[in-house]
Amino acid sequence: MTSSKSPRLTFLTRFAFGMGDFWTSIGNIAMSTYLTMFYTDVVRLDPSMIAMMLLVVRLAVAFWDLSVGILVDQTKSRWGKARPWMLFGGLAYGAAFLFLFADPFGNSLAGIVYAWAVYTLVNVAYSTVNVAYASLTSLLTDDTNEKTTLNIFRMTTANVGAMLVYVLAMPVIGMFGGSSLGWSVFFGVIAVLIPFGYWFTFANTREVVGGSSASGDGIARRSVAEHFRALARNRYWWLTLGLNFALWVYNGIANGMAAYIAKYVLGNANLTAVIGLATVIPMVVVLPFASPLVARFGKRNSSLAGLVLVVAGSLLVFVDPANLWVFFVSIIVRMIGIVPMNAALNAMSADVVDYGEWATGVRSDGIVFSSSSFSMKVAMGVSAAAIAWVLGASGYDGAAAVQSAGTIAAMVNTFVWVPVAMVVVMAVLLWFYDLDGRIDGIVSDLASRR
Numbered sequence: 001m002t003s004s005k006s007p008r009l010t011f012l013t014r015f016a017f018g019m020g021d022f023w024t025s026i027g028n029i030a031m032s033t034y035l036t037m038f039y040t041d042v043v044r045l046d047p048s049m050i051a052m053m054l055l056v057v058r059l060a061v062a063f064w065d066l067s068v069g070i071l072v073d074q075t076k077s078r079w080g081k082a083r084p085w086m087l088f089g090g091l092a093y094g095a096a097f098l099f100l101f102a103d104p105f106g107n108s109l110a111g112i113v114y115a116w117a118v119y120t121l122v123n124v125a126y127s128t129v130n131v132a133y134a135s136l137t138s139l140l141t142d143d144t145n146e147k148t149t150l151n152i153f154r155m156t157t158a159n160v161g162a163m164l165v166y167v168l169a170m171p172v173i174g175m176f177g178g179s180s181l182g183w184s185v186f187f188g189v190i191a192v193l194i195p196f197g198y199w200f201t202f203a204n205t206r207e208v209v210g211g212s213s214a215s216g217d218g219i220a221r222r223s224v225a226e227h228f229r230a231l232a233r234n235r236y237w238w239l240t241l242g243l244n245f246a247l248w249v250y251n252g253i254a255n256g257m258a259a260y261i262a263k264y265v266l267g268n269a270n271l272t273a274v275i276g277l278a279t280v281i282p283m284v285v286v287l288p289f290a291s292p293l294v295a296r297f298g299k300r301n302s303s304l305a306g307l308v309l310v311v312a313g314s315l316l317v318f319v320d321p322a323n324l325w326v327f328f329v330s331i332i333v334r335m336i337g338i339v340p341m342n343a344a345l346n347a348m349s350a351d352v353v354d355y356g357e358w359a360t361g362v363r364s365d366g367i368v369f370s371s372s373s374f375s376m377k378v379a380m381g382v383s384a385a386a387i388a389w390v391l392g393a394s395g396y397d398g399a400a401a402v403q404s405a406g407t408i409a410a411m412v413n414t415f416v417w418v419p420v421a422m423v424v425v426m427a428v429l430l431w432f433y434d435l436d437g438r439i440d441g442i443v444s445d446l447a448s449r450r
Contacts, residue, residue, distance in 0.1 A: 069370020
């Protein structure tokens with residue numbers, strides 16, 4: 001039994017925390033699944049330019065993630081240190097997102113400048129709210145099993161949000177004949193709702209770990225250099241950074257290529273919804289069962305077992321790439337396999353915070369989660385750019401109703417082999433993650449020190 005000073009969280013707190021990722025997921029799906037297609041097929045921007053923009057902006061903004069993490073760790077307020085950044089970051093995120101799926105200038109120099117500017121602003125705001133939100137995992141409780149439960153609530157609501165986007169996006173856009181107005185209306189409504197969503201999470205959560213519940217008086221403020229020196233000696237921090245990167249490259253390729261596969265391999269753009277449902281329904285159904293699985297077998301072992309299914313499901317595509325049901329079953333199998341990894345990874349980062357405090361005396365909630373977001377942002381930039389590069393190199397033509405055989409093959413191979421490669425990376429990193437057997441004793445020792 002884990003020793004903990006934190007009380008058991010109420011259902012409302014768990015649900016409110018989870019709802020934060022509902023909106024984060026919607027924004028992420030919008031940018032990873034639909035934005036590239038909006039730029040190539042509606043605005044008609046050059047795929048090579050899009051690839052450069054997606055990569056450069058993501059890499060640049062990734063460093064802002066680290067800055068937000070530092071700001072979170074240095075913040076003292078009556079609301080705690082993460083919640084105020086999440087609240088005001090959510091306002092900025094909703095305001096910027098309102099202009100993302102808009103085409104005021106078309107394929108022109110002004111259109112290119114507009115795309116760069118708005119995409120940058122959206123990502124800066126997204127980073128602010130996402131880093132602060134993720135930091136709450138280790139600030140709401142110090143119970144390792146409760147952290148896993150929080151992450152399962154988070155992932156469940158995130159996948160419900162993703163499911164709604166997949167089901168509604170293309171039909172609503174289709175009501176406007178696929179014009180830019182349809183894109184603006186659908187994603188504009190989401191933009192208006194985003195700030196209210198983060199307010200709900202803010203209003204129904206409280207920071208209680210590490211002196212965060214009050215103004216922070218009496219809590220030693222560490223220098224940024226101290227935080228990073230401590231983390232540099234924390235090998236579990238390095239492992240979770242690598243795991244985040246590999247998982248988000250996997251997600252980015254799977255989500256980003258899905259819309260193109262639906263439209264050009266399966267022959268119907270509306271099948272994006274079917275592929276999307278195959279992606280999120282297994283997560284929604286299986287995630288509630290992940291908590292006892294992870295609690296019994298550990299975060300590492302349950303994740304490793306699931307990755308075997310991911311490989312099997314990925315390779316299944318080659319049975320018949322143009323068959324909807326083959327794709328459907330393939331995605332379901334690999335999404336069931338990735339559930340333990342998704343359920344465990346954020347909780348791993350929270351355990352890394354506790355381990356770091358125990359080993360070095362320096363607690364770095366914000367920086368640990370911002371560095372995870374940093375690796376995620378780099379991965380999303382790399383994966384989004386990779387899709388655009390693959391399309392450009394294979395001769396993709398956004399104005400064509402049918403793509404060449406070489407382009408189709410490039411889409412399918414990218415959809416299969418990049419995720420398989422990322423599974424191998426995750427498996428190697430997980431092999432060296434042995435914190436599961438130590439964390440209960442570490443948390444107990446920390447509770448006795450405080």
